Amino acid sequence: MSQEARLGAGLQALGLDLPDAQRQTLLRYLELLAKWNRVYNLTAVRDPDEMLVQHLLDSLAVVGPLRREAGGATGRLLDVGSGAGLPGVVIAICCRELKVDCLDAVGKKAAFVQQVAAGLQLPNLRGLHDRVERVTERYDVVSSRAFASLSDFVAGSRQALAEQGIWLAMKGKRPEDEIAALPADVAVFHVEQLNVPELAAERCIVWMRPAAANR
Numbered sequence: 254m255s256q257e258a259r260l261g262a263g264l265q266a267l268g269l270d271l272p273d274a275q276r277q278t279l280l281r282y283l284e285l286l287a288k289w290n291r292v293y294n295l296t297a298v299r300d301p302d303e304m305l306v307q308h309l310l311d312s313l314a315v316v317g318p319l320r321r322e323a324g325g326a327t328g329r330l331l332d333v334g335s336g337a338g339l340p341g342v343v344i345a346i347c348c349r350e351l352k353v354d355c356l357d358a359v360g361k362k363a364a365f366v367q368q369v370a371a372g373l374q375l376p377n378l379r380g381l382h383d384r385v386e387r388v389t390e391r392y393d394v395v396s397s398r399a400f401a402s403l404s405d406f407v408a409g410s411r412q413a414l415a416e417q418g419i420w421l422a423m424k425g426k427r428p429e430d431e432i433a434a435l436p437a438d439v440a441v442f443h444v445e446q447l448n449v450p451e452l453a454a455e456r457c458i459v460w461m462r463p464a465a466a467n468r
């Protein structure tokens with residue numbers, strides 16, 4: 254089956270109705286990732302067919318939940334430790350009303366996301382080169398995938414969360430130990446199981462917010 258057909262089947266399984274232009278943009282992102290990965294070593298996943306599942310479909314699995322939690326997905330999202338833009342670039346392609354900043358401490362990764370934003374004409378996407386602890390702007394949603402423990406993620410990005418903001422942490426199996434280790438002023442308000450098409454592994458989103466906000 255072609256990548257286009259597999260993407261179509263994956264979107265259907267996820268219940269995501271994306272226009273053809275956005276589907277083509279997702280596939281072009283995958284092409285850029287495969288191309289520049291050979292030069293810049295952006296991700297350990299090298300096979301384009303594996304990239305489709307482990308990067309594209311895996312990231313697409315958060316789009317529906319994000320739209321639901323973030324009021325139609327408007328506002329600003331910071332993707333921490335985004336690497337080659339995962340899941341941030343995929344979110345930016347699917348949610349054009351959301352301004353997405355993909356942050357990484359490694360310059361070549363942030364530069365790649367900048368290149369994607371220009372090449373795929375995504376004015377709502379930026380690649381930022383910095384450490385999360387130094388971010389001073391505020392975001393409605395702060396996300397991460399394969400970045401750090403929940404405790405380190407919230408500790409490092411707390412100052413970047415807007416007053417009513419929420420954290421979205423993509424995880425594999427429900428991380429009971431990490432949830433138990435969270436500080437008392439962080440509330441987990443939902444642990445959401447995900448079914449990633451073609452992926453035989455557990456995935457979930459841990460949704461969190463500052464407990465002090467008392468909402």
Ligand SMILES: C[S@@+](CC[C@H](N)C(=O)[O-])C[C@H]1O[C@@H](n2cnc3c(N)ncnc32)[C@H](O)[C@@H]1O
Nearest residue numbers: 334335336339357358359383384385398399400
């Ligand atoms: C395992 S990679 C995950 C990349 C991507 N999110 C994904 O799922 O493919 C973790 C990334 O976090 C970045 N990183 C580590 N510490 C960081 C920090 N303090 N601030 C920003 N980025 C950081 C690393 O450079 C690396 O690209």
